Amino acid sequence: MSSFELTYDGANLQKENTVLEVAGLKKSFGGLVVTDDVSLAIESGSITGMIGPNGAGKSTLFNQISGFYDPDDGTVEVNGTDVTGKQPNKIVQEGLLRTFQTPRRLEKMTVREAMLVGAQSQLGESILPLWISGAEVTREERANLERAMELLEFFEIDHLATEPTTSLSGGQMKLLALARALMAEPDILLLDEPVAGINPTLVNQIAGFIEELNQEQGYTFFIIEHDIEFLMGLAEEVIVLNQGRVLLEGTPETVQSDERVINAYLGDM
Ligand SMILES: Nc1ncnc2c1ncn2[C@@H]1O[C@H](COP(=O)(O)OP(=O)(O)OP(=O)(O)O)[C@@H](O)[C@H]1O
Structure with a gap:
């Protein structure tokens, strides 16, 4: 693997160790409540995973955090700055960027x-x-x-x-x-299913890239992924979203052994 010098200086960091703080995020489409009072905080330098059944609201949550959807209620802070309802490129300037499940061609x-x-x-x-x-x-x-x-x-x-x-x-x-x-050069990268639909060798390679970017260059990651092995191997903390709400947050071990998570999600896999 080749290396590259990073000019990352963490200049955007103002709040002690918290790069992303989400409080009470709500979003409905018509009568369907898709995220319901979601609150979470992501520490600088961490890798956090997000799992949950299809339709749980994971991508919708990422869209609200990154400015692609306006939340109905709640706030998003990046590096201590309130970015709620701002355009995606303004949020990138504050240090947060998301990727999409299906990259544009x-x-x-x-x-x-x-x-x-x-x-x-x-x-x-x-x-x-x-x-x-x-x-x-x-x-x-x-x-x-x-x-x-x-x-x-x-x-x-x-x-x-x-x-x-x-x-x-x-x-x-x-x-x-x-x-x-x-x-x-974002402080925090939100990755939406970065390894969906690709072969196991490349999945491992991408895990290695993310680990290197995190450990050697200090990037923070918040990752949605259905590939449990990939995610549990990378994340220190995993958030489980179910029907638009945070069901549980904990270490991969805690989450994988929780009966509610097994019933709502892992049991189907
Ligand atoms: N722009 C939209 N208009 C109407 N409904 C939407 C819109 N975006 C998302 N939804 C609905 O919100 C619900 C949650 O979708 P979302 O994509 O956030 O789920 P997800 O947890 O990311 O699911 P998956 O794991 O299958 O990608 C779904 O029922 C979806 O149809």
Whole structure:
């Protein structure tokens, strides 16, 4: 595995050790209550998992935290700043970014271009390089290009840099989604099913990447995943969501042996 130097400085950290704090988040669609009074806190430098049955409200919760949905009630704080109801790119600027279950294919772009456009849309800034914008390449653009290539190397997809994103496999798209997310240098990354539908070798490889990013570079992760082995191997803390509510929060051992969790979720697997 190649390494890359991270310019992460934790500058956004203000509140003691808490990078994300969610209080009383509620969201309904029509008459359906999807998240119901969800409160949780994520410590800086941790890996936290979230499990729960299909339709429990996990992705909806991530959408509210990251600004893709407006909560009906409740608050979201990132690094001590209230970001409730803010646009996703503003929340990225505060240090929180989410990935999606199904990454976009980014038609007509090469992998390298997708990295740079990713950073642009995530940060709401123009960082398009010369070959896209025709403008003079600034020092910042050069730095972004360098970081893009370092990240592609880290995820071992640098050989695909000039390939169209449409030629990537599902697993390679998952790696690209992670690499693009890191362009923004978020303090906390919310990953929505980062290993769904990919082969076991790549699942292990992605677990290794996440572990390295967490342990050696200090990134905080909050991960939704149905692959229990993957999640329990990575997370120190697991939150169980059931019918829009937090059923339980605890270590992987506590959660896996809890009868309510087995009945509501694990028993079906
Ligand atoms: N934009 C929306 N409009 C209407 N209903 C929605 C919307 N988004 C989510 N829902 C509904 O909210 C419920 C929870 O969906 P959500 O995707 O959050 O569940 P989940 O726990 O992530 O499930 P899964 O594990 O299957 O991905 C579902 O019944 C879903 O149909």
